[in-house]
Amino acid sequence: MQVFVRDNNVDQALRVLKKKMQREGVFRELKRRRFYEKPSEQTVREKGEAVRRIRKLARKKAIREGLLPAPKPKPKLDAQGKPLAPRGPRPA
The missing domain is CATH 1.20.5 (Single alpha-helices involved in coiled-coils or other helix-helix interfaces)
Structure with a gap:
């Protein structure tokens, strides 16, 4: 697995690495092999x-x-975890 650091932005590279490891199931495997x-x-x-x-x-x-x-789509949340207001046309 390889992640490139662009513009000395190590935080973003770490985030990308964690996401890749999550997708590959590395964390699940580590947890399973503890015992x-x-x-x-x-x-x-x-x-x-x-x-x-x-x-x-x-x-x-x-x-x-x-x-x-089909399952109902989950509402999008803002930073505080509250649902965002719909962006469609407002009813008259």
């Missing part, structure tokens, strides 16, 4: 992860095909 996991527990966990993946793909496929309603 020993018995092989039987590992098998159960991996099967559960596979089931969740399959269900997620099936749900996405059903939404695409119109069998399930």
Whole structure:
């Protein structure tokens, strides 16, 4: 994994690195490897992860095909965590 530092902006490079590591699952892997996991527990966990993946793909496929309603979009929040005002035309 490689991140370039532009204009001596180390903070931004760190943010990019953390995001890349998050996407790759490095933090999840570190957390999982903190303690020993018995092989039987590992098998159960991996099967559960596979089931969740399959269900997620099936749900996405059903939404695409119109069998399930699409989820409502989450409201965008400002810095204080409050919903932003809608930007559309105001009703008269």
